[in-house]
Structure formats: C-alpha cells, structure tokens
Amino acid sequence: MQSPDRGTPGILRLPREVRDEIYKRVLVISSPLHLFAEGEASDKVEVFAPGKPAQWLALLHTNRQLHSEASETLYGSHKFVMVDTTSAQAKLLKSFLDKIGRLNAGYVTSLCINFPTAEPGQSMSILRERCSSLRTLELFVHNKNSQGLVASSYEASKLESIRGLLLQVNAQFAAMPSVQNVLVKLYHGPLAPEVSELMRGFGWTVEVGR
Incomplete structure (x- = not known):
C-alpha cells in the first residue's frame, strides 16, 4: 500500500x-x-469584519490549492459593503x-454600494466586467446621494430627468444577467412616491435601512 504524501495537508486527502x-x-x-x-x-x-475569529484567514495561507478552493467560499458566501459614501466609491x-x-472577483x-446618482455608468461597468457571478446588489440612498430621490428634495419639474437616471441605472443592471435581486435601502428619506413607484416598476425592492 502506498503511503500518503507527507507534504500534502491532511485536509486535501478528504473528498x-x-x-x-x-x-x-x-x-x-x-x-x-x-x-x-x-x-x-x-x-x-x-x-x-465584526465578530471575525482570531486567525480567521489562516487557512488561506496553508497551501496554494487550499487557497484556491477556499477563496471561492470566502468571496462567494459573504456580502461586501462599500463604506465610502463619496464620489470616490468607484475608485474603492x-x-x-x-x-x-x-478569479476571486x-x-x-x-455587494452593497451607493445608489449611483453621480456616476451611474462607472461603478456598473466595473461590476459588469469583473463580477460575473454577482446575484444580489444593494444600493444605499443616504444624505449625500439622495438629491431628487427623496420627498424632501423632490421637484415635479425634474421627474423626467430622474426617470432618465433610473432608466440608465436599470439598463446597466440589464447588462448584468447574473444580477437577480436589486435592493434599494433608504438611510435618508422617504423616497418621493413617484420615484418609489418607478423603482418598484423595474422589479427593485425598496426598504428602509437599519
């Protein structure tokens, strides 16, 4: 009987x-x-990462094959949140x-990002090019990107420009066939009723963030 390769980590001998x-x-x-x-x-x-254990990612540094296999779980099983609320988010x-x-992208x-009012094409083109398995996209509406979307800043005369923006954003989603769920989370609002109706008409879910 051939003995196992002593240089191979025991975990790699498992199915x-x-x-x-x-x-x-x-x-x-x-x-x-x-x-x-x-x-x-x-x-x-x-x-x-709140609550992450000590030496959380040590497994990734054990062996090249382990790194490759475990990375699929690490990146595919977590929600990634872009904390930056400025126009520099696309850079982040x-x-x-x-x-x-x-490969890992x-x-x-x-993924959670700002609602793309300032640059609807820039972040979306990055995601379309890199994140071929992206299924759920959360969009934050907050006090720095809510102009024209929330009731307090809404002007009926601007409805067509807002509609045009939302159509442009939705077209970006349509170009990413892997995306199945679009969730708009409000941290500054509420949305103007006409805006909320437009978003829900695209099949987006709109809810108040906590």
Whole structure:
C-alpha cells in the first residue's frame, strides 16, 4: 500500500465536498465584510469584519490549492459593503477588485454600494466586467446621494430627468444577467412616491435601512 504524501495537508486527502463544508465552517461569518480606504488618495483597501475569529484567514495561507478552493467560499458566501459614501466609491471598488484578482472577483455574489446618482455608468461597468457571478446588489440612498430621490428634495419639474437616471441605472443592471435581486435601502428619506413607484416598476425592492 502506498503511503500518503507527507507534504500534502491532511485536509486535501478528504473528498472535495467535505473540504467545501470545512471551508464554510471556518471562513463564513454572519456579518457583512465592510470595505474602506485609508484615505481618498489611498489605493489600500481595509476590511472590517465584526465578530471575525482570531486567525480567521489562516487557512488561506496553508497551501496554494487550499487557497484556491477556499477563496471561492470566502468571496462567494459573504456580502461586501462599500463604506465610502463619496464620489470616490468607484475608485474603492476598483481597488478592491484589483487586490483580490479577476478569479476571486468572479466569485463575488453579493455587494452593497451607493445608489449611483453621480456616476451611474462607472461603478456598473466595473461590476459588469469583473463580477460575473454577482446575484444580489444593494444600493444605499443616504444624505449625500439622495438629491431628487427623496420627498424632501423632490421637484415635479425634474421627474423626467430622474426617470432618465433610473432608466440608465436599470439598463446597466440589464447588462448584468447574473444580477437577480436589486435592493434599494433608504438611510435618508422617504423616497418621493413617484420615484418609489418607478423603482418598484423595474422589479427593485425598496426598504428602509437599519
């Protein structure tokens, strides 16, 4: 009988489905992963994960094959939240996806970003190009990007321009066939009724954030 390769970690001698279950138990935490930059001029992306265990990602550094297999679980099983609420968010998004690489970017399934009122094409084009498995997209409406969307800032004369913006955003989603769920979360509002009706007409879910 041939003895097992002593250089091979024991976990790799287990069936793949068993390894995948181990990856889930070790790597998946209940809270979202919050991404932020050290400063607007910085390309360095930091991750804040509430409740993460000590040595949380040690498994990824054990072996190249383990890193490859476990990365699919890490990036595919968490919701990633862009903390930046400024117009620099597209830069943060690009820096994050550059950092993790195209293969891992293709595993990302759930992402939270600002509602793209300022640059509806920039962030969406990055996601369309990099995140081929993205299924759920949450869009934050807050006090810095709510102009024209919430009741307190709504002007009926601007309805057509708002409609045009929403049509443009929805067209970006339509160009990403993997996206199945679009959730608009309000942290500054409520939405003007006409705006809410337009969003729901696209099949988006609208709710108050907590």
